[in-house]
Each structure stands twice: as structure tokens, then as C-alpha cells.
Amino acid sequence: MRRFDAVVVGGGLVGAAIAWGMQRRGARVALLDEGDLAYRASRGNFGLVWVQSKGLGAPHYQRWTRASAAEWPALNEELGRLSGRDCGLSQPGGVHLCLSEREFEDRAARMARMKEEAGNHGYEYRMLRRGELDGMLPGLGPDVVGASWTPYDGHANSLNLLHALHIAFEGAGGAYVPGAKLLDAACAPRDFRLRTTAGDVAAPRAVLAAGLGNRELAPLFGLDAPVRPQKGQVLVTERARHALDLPTTSVRQTPEGTLLLGDSQEEAGFDLSQAADVMAMIADRAVRSFPWIAGLNIVRAWSALRVMAPDGLPIYDESERYPGAFTANCHSGVTLAGAHAHLLAPMLLGQGLDPMLAGFSARRFAADRRAA
Numbered sequence: 287m288r289r290f291d292a293v294v295v296g297g298g299l300v301g302a303a304i305a306w307g308m309q310r311r312g313a314r315v316a317l318l319d320e321g322d323l324a325y326r327a328s329r330g331n332f333g334l335v336w337v338q339s340k341g342l343g344a345p346h347y348q349r350w351t352r353a354s355a356a357e358w359p360a361l362n363e364e365l366g367r368l369s370g371r372d373c374g375l376s377q378p379g380g381v382h383l384c385l386s387e388r389e390f391e392d393r394a395a396r397m398a399r400m401k402e403e404a405g406n407h408g409y410e411y412r413m414l415r416r417g418e419l420d421g422m423l424p425g426l427g428p429d430v431v432g433a434s435w436t437p438y439d440g441h442a443n444s445l446n447l448l449h450a451l452h453i454a455f456e457g458a459g460g461a462y463v464p465g466a467k468l469l470d471a472a473c474a475p476r477d478f479r480l481r482t483t484a485g486d487v488a489a490p491r492a493v494l495a496a497g498l499g500n501r502e503l504a505p506l507f508g509l510d511a512p513v514r515p516q517k518g519q520v521l522v523t524e525r526a527r528h529a530l531d532l533p534t535t536s537v538r539q540t541p542e543g544t545l546l547l548g549d550s551q552e553e554a555g556f557d558l559s560q561a562a563d564v565m566a567m568i569a570d571r572a573v574r575s576f577p578w579i580a581g582l583n584i585v586r587a588w589s590a591l592r593v594m595a596p597d598g599l600p601i602y603d604e605s606e607r608y609p610g611a612f613t614a615n616c617h618s619g620v621t622l623a624g625a626h627a628h629l630l631a632p633m634l635l636g637q638g639l640d641p642m643l644a645g646f647s648a649r650r651f652a653a654d655r656r657a658a
């Protein structure tokens with residue numbers, strides 16, 4: 287039995303960021319990953335480091351997201367230096383385009399409410415009318431009436447991020463174990479023995495970051511992770527000359543020139559099939575936003591499954607029955623990578639979850655479950 291200070295289950299963006307965050311603080315960490323047959327949101331996302339629409343009615347989520355976006359530059363620099371991979375972070379601010387007056391009014395109301403809920407923490411945003419937007423984003427279509435803007439938003443190369451986290455983790459002595467599906471666990475407070483398809487490991491801390499796999503694994507550790515799949519489809523165009531300095535919620539241009547067009551939100555269970563009508567809807571909104579996109583070929587398209595809690599917020603918990611066992615789940619693992627590596631990992635190694643994360647416990651769903 288191999289022994290570690292902590293074992294992290296799941297080598298996607300959430301698990302890799304947490305494992306790296308613990309390893310860089312000197313812990314001996316094992317990172318177990320099931321492998322290519324598992325659902326992997328981390329390989330099919332849109333790559334936004336996005337703040338502006340996060341946490342309406344849940345200011346603690348807005349604060350956590352902001353904190354993560356603020357950690358990203360240090361994470362980007364550190365991972366670039368240690369791994370030789372450029373995570374491609376760009377945080378010039380971002381816009382959400384509105385394609386009708388109705389959308390503009392709804393968005394303005396939403397942003398005003400977010401600012402009000404932010405209280406003394408503050409929330410900087412502006413609603414921009416068309417004239418002002420034209421100076422920021424060239425080639426907008428006639429349907430665009432305006433947009434919301436915040437300075438916090440950005441985007442990154444999320445595949446490079448995943449790769450860089452793994453390289454940095456292993457470079458610092460972390461034990462990455464691919465093909466290690468967690469099958470069973472013998473749990474006692476601060477004493478976990480995990481049986482996997484690649485052998486057994488033991489540690490006083492176990493962190494479940496297995497994405498959609500957490501739902502099944504969490505009860506083994508006295509935890510609850512009621513996450514469900516939510517499908518998203520993404521289209522990628524051929525390379526175009528650089529045109530977009532700012533990412534938008536549904537169109538962003540990579541440094542290489544490709545445009546990513548996204549992304550649907552479909553409740554289809556574990557069905558990963560792509561659908562022409564959904565792709566047409568995504569393309570239609572992109573072309574209404576920027577008509578010149580119609581002249582570009584689509585060179586790639588994919589679908590992937592988000593890891594979604596019932597209320598769309600992350601779930602972070604420590605087991606009451608088996609202290610030392612944690613779960614981490616979210617549908618914004620790119621955005622939250624900074625917080626997971628720099629803020630959450632030290633908590634898991636230290637005194638446990640900070641009270642500021644109490645609102646993310648799965649206990650918030652208990653009343654709904656009793657009622658159901």
C-alpha cells in the first residue's frame with residue numbers, strides 16, 4: 287500500500303489544480319485518474335475565465351469567482367515557468383452582447399442586482415450602447431444593440447492549463463496515477479485506504495474531484511455530490527486575422543486566430559451526440575453578433591458534459607462522518623483554477639474549509655431532498 291499526505295481522485299482541471307496546489311506547498315500527493323473512458327469536461331470546455339454572470343442571488347459565489355480570477359495571473363506565470371506551457375491567459379475584460387432591446391434591459395437589470403448584492407465588496411460594470419461598443423469590437427452586426435462589460439473577465443487555453451498543471455505537479459514530485467479508477471474505500475476519520483484498478487493507496491486526506499463520477503463516489507466517504515451532466519456544444523472556425531481584442535460570452539478568438547463559438551446548455555443526460563439544429567443555433571447567434579464569421583469554415587465541433595449542481599453553484603464539503611474527506615465540484619473549472627490551486631488546496635491541507643465556503647456545502651440541498 288503506497289502512503290501519501292493526500293490523495294486526489296480525478297485528474298481533470300479541478301483535481302489537477304487542487305493536487306498541484308497541495309504539492310507546491312510540500313505535501314506528498316497522489317493524483318488518481320480513471321482514464322479516457324470517463325467523461326472529461328476539462329477537455330471540452332470554452333476556455334473562459336469568466337466573472338460577470340456568476341453568482342446572481344449568491345454573492346459568496348461571485349466573491350469566490352472574483353478571487354479566482356485575481357489568482358489567475360500568478361497561476362499563469364508560475365505554470366508557464368515550471369511547465370514550459372503557455373496557458374495563454376488574457377484578462378482584458380469581457381462583454382456579453384445583447385441582440386435585442388429586451389435582452390439589453392434584462393441584462394441591465396441582472397447586472398444592477400449583482401452590484402447591489404456585492405455590497406461593500408463592489409462590482410464594477412458598465413452597460414455599453416452600440417456606439418461605444420463599435421470602438422471595442424469591430425464588425426458587429428446590426429442586431430447588436432449593446433452589451434454588459436466588466437473588467438474582471440478573460441480567457442485562456444484550457445488544454446494547456448490542464449497539461450501545465452500535470453507537468454508542474456509531477457515536476458514537484460507528485461505521483462500521477464493514470465488508469466486508476468477508484469473502486470472502493472475503507473474510511474475512518476483522517477485515515478483513508480482507496481482501492482483502485484491500479485493498486486491501493488492510503489492517506490489521511492482524500493479529495494474527491496472526479497467530476498460527474500463524484501455523485502457515485504461521495505457516499506462512500508459520507509459525502510453528497512448531487513451533480514448531473516449538462517451538455518454543451520462548441521464550434522471552432524478556421525484561423526482568421528486577429529479581430530477580437532475582447533472575449534464575449536459566446537464568441538472568442540484564440541491567439542492562433544481560430545474563433546470559438548459556443549456553447550449550448552442542454553439537459554440530455556449522458557448523451558454526448560452532436561445535433562445539427564443546436565450547432566446551427568450557435569452559429570446563428572455568432573453570425574448575428576459578427577456577420578463576417580459567416581465567411582469562415584467550421585473546422586471542428588464537439589460536445590462535452592458540464593458538472594452541474596442543482597443550483598449551478600460549486601459544491602465543496604468536508605465529511606462529518608470521516609473528517610479529512612472532501613469533495614470539490616463545479617461547472618467553471620477553468621475560471622476557478624486559480625482559487626482551487628492557491629486558496630482551496632491550502633485549506634484542505636490545513637484546518638479544513640474556510641467558513642467563507644460554508645455556503646457551498648451540499649447540505650444546502652438537504653431540505654429539497656426531504657421535500658422530494
Ligand SMILES: Cc1cc2nc3c(=O)[nH]c(=O)nc-3n(C[C@H](O)[C@H](O)[C@H](O)COP(=O)(O)OP(=O)(O)OC[C@H]3O[C@@H](n4cnc5c(N)ncnc54)[C@H](O)[C@@H]3O)c2cc1C
Pocket residue numbers: 295296297298299300301302318319320321322324325326327328329330331332333334335336466467468469495496497498499500503517518519520549589590591592593615616617618619620621622
Ligand atoms: C461545453 C463546456 C463549456 C465550458 N466552458 C467553460 C468555460 O468557458 N469556463 C470555465 O471556467 N469552465 C467551463 N466549463 C466547465 C469546465 O470544463 C469544468 O468545470 C471542469 O472541466 C470540471 O473539471 P473536473 O475536473 O471537475 O471534471 P472532469 O474534467 O470531468 O474530470 C473528472 C476526472 O475524474 C476522473 N474520474 C471519474 N471517475 C473516477 C473514478 N472513479 N476514479 C478515478 N478517476 C475518476 C475522470 O477520469 C476525469 O479525468 C465548460 C464545460 C463544458 C462541458
